[in-house]
Amino acid sequence: MKTILKLAIVFVFALCCRAQENITVINEKSNPKLIVGIVVDQMRYDYLTRFYDKYGDGGFKRLMNEGFNCKNNHFNYVPTSTGPGHASVYTGTTPKYHGVIGNDWYDKELKTMVYCAGDDSVQSVGAETSDGQMSPHRMKTTTFGDENRLFTQMQGKTIGISIKDRGAILPAGHTANAAYWFYGKDKGHFITSSFYMDNLPEWVVDFNNSNTAKFYLRTWDTFYDIETYTESGDDKNTFEGTFNGKETATFPYDLNALKDKNGGFDIIKTTPYGNSVVADFAIAAIKGESLGKDSVTDVLAVSFSSTDYVGHQFGVNSKEVEDTYIRLDKDLERLLKELDLLVGSGEYTVFLTADHAAIDVPAYLQSVHVPAGYVNSRMHYQKIREFMTNEFGDEALIESISNNQLFLDREKIKALDLDLDDVQEAIVNELITYPNIYKAYTATIMSTTSYTEGIEYLLEKGFNQKRSGDVLYVYDPSYISYGRTGSTHGSGFNYDTHAPLLFFGKGIKQGETFKRTEITDIAPTMSALLGISFPNAAIGNPLEFVLE
Known part of the structure; x- marks a missing residue:
C-alpha cells in the first residue's frame, strides 16, 4: 500500500512538474524576446503612401503588409514637438501628466528656460563638453520600458538610441541600462551620461573607434535617378534652405567638402546618413548587449532623427525628403534582417511611429493658392x-x-x-x-x-x-512663426498630428484600420502584450484589434 502511495505521489509530482514546464514554455512563447520601438522624427503619415512605390519589400512595406497599419493615428495634444512626442509615445500619456511640455520651456520656479533632458547634476561620458549632461529627470512618469524593468526585477534590459539626446533619453525612461546619442562636431561618436554609467562599454568604444561616421562624409546624391522622383517638387526652388558653402539646395552634396562650414560631423545629421549611422549603432547594440537572447523581454528604443533635420532645412515637398525616406527604407530593411538573424524571425515585436508630423512650407502653399503664411x-x-x-x-x-x-x-x-x-x-x-x-x-x-x-x-x-x-x-491654420524656407511643426492641425503607426512581429495581427488611434495608445498596447503594468500615468487604451 505504501509502495502504491509513493508511486502515486511520484506520478502526481511528475505531472505537476510537467505542467509547470508547459506553463514555462507557454509563458516564454507568449512574450517576444525583444520589443523594438522605432520613432521616425517628423514623419507624416502620407510619407507611407506618397513614396510607397519607391520603397523596397523589406522595410516600410514589410511592416505595412505583414503587420498592422493604423491609418488614422494622431497626436492628442499640443505642442507637437520632439521632446513631448518621444515622452508621450513611451509613457502612454500627454504633457498634462508627464510634464515634458516642450523641447525647452520657461521654468516658473527657476525663472529661466530649461531643456527637457538637461541635467547639470550629471556628467558627460564619452565627451569632454556639456553635451552629455543629460537625463530623464524632468519627465514625471514611467515608460513601458520602466514597467518592464520593474516587472522583470531589472533583468529585462532597456536601451535608447538616437542622433538627438532627447530622442534616446525620454523613450528609454528612468530605469534604463543606457541611452546613447550622437556627438558630431570633431568626433562623430556616440556618447552618454553618468546618469547611466561611468564609462562607455567596450562595444561602444569599439564602434566609436571604427570611424563609422567618417564613412558617411561622402557625396549625397539621389538613390535613384532624380528624374524618377515625381512624388516631390522641383529640385531647384525658393522654398528650401541649403548648407553653408553651397549656393543652391540642389543635388549632389559633397559632405566632406562642406563639413568644415557646417559643424564637422554634425553635417551628417541633416542627411539620410544620420539615420544610417543610427541603424549601424542599433545593430551593434543588439550584438553588444545580447538583446533578445533569453526569455526575459528586452526593450530597444530607436529614434531616427535625421528625417527631422532634413525636413526643417529642405521642406516637406523636397526631393531631399523623398530621398531621405527612400534611404531610411533601406536602413529599416537592414535592421529587420539583423533582427531576424540575431533574435530570430517571429521572436521580436516592432512598432513604428513618429514624434510629430510637419507642415508644407507656407510659401509653397501660397504659391498654389492655399491659405498660409508667416506670423x-x-x-x-x-x-x-x-x-x-x-x-x-x-x-x-x-x-x-x-x-x-x-x-x-x-x-x-x-x-x-x-x-x-x-x-x-x-x-x-x-x-x-x-x-493670425x-x-x-x-x-x-x-x-x-x-x-x-x-x-x-x-x-x-x-x-x-x-x-x-x-x-x-x-x-491660424498653415501659419507659422518660422523662416521662409523649410518645414516646421508644433500645432494641433492634422498636418502636425497625423503620424504613422505600424505594429509588426510576435503577437501582432496582420491587418489595417481607419479607426482613430492616438499616440498614447502605444505604450498600453505594448504593456498588454507583455502582461505588465501600464506606465503609471497612462491615459491611452490597449489596441485589442492589433493583438493576436
Missing part, C-alpha cells in the same frame, strides 16, 4: 507688452513668452492687488485681435474645463498645471 511674432510680443503697460502700468508683469504661451509674474500681480483671472482674461481678449491669432485661452479655463474635441481638447491635454503658462494661443 510676425516679434510684433505680437511688442504689442502685448505695450498693452500691459497701458492697461496695468507694467510690461514686466509678463515674465516670458515661449512655446505660444505667456508666463505672468504672479508675485507682482499680487503686489499690485490685481486679480489673476482678470489679467489672464484681458490678455486673451487683446491677443485675439492680433493678425486663431485661438487664445487662459490657464484657468484649461484647468477647469474638460474638452472632448477640437484644438481645445489638444491644448488641454498638453497643459500642465505646474509648468504651462498663464495664457495659451494658437496661430
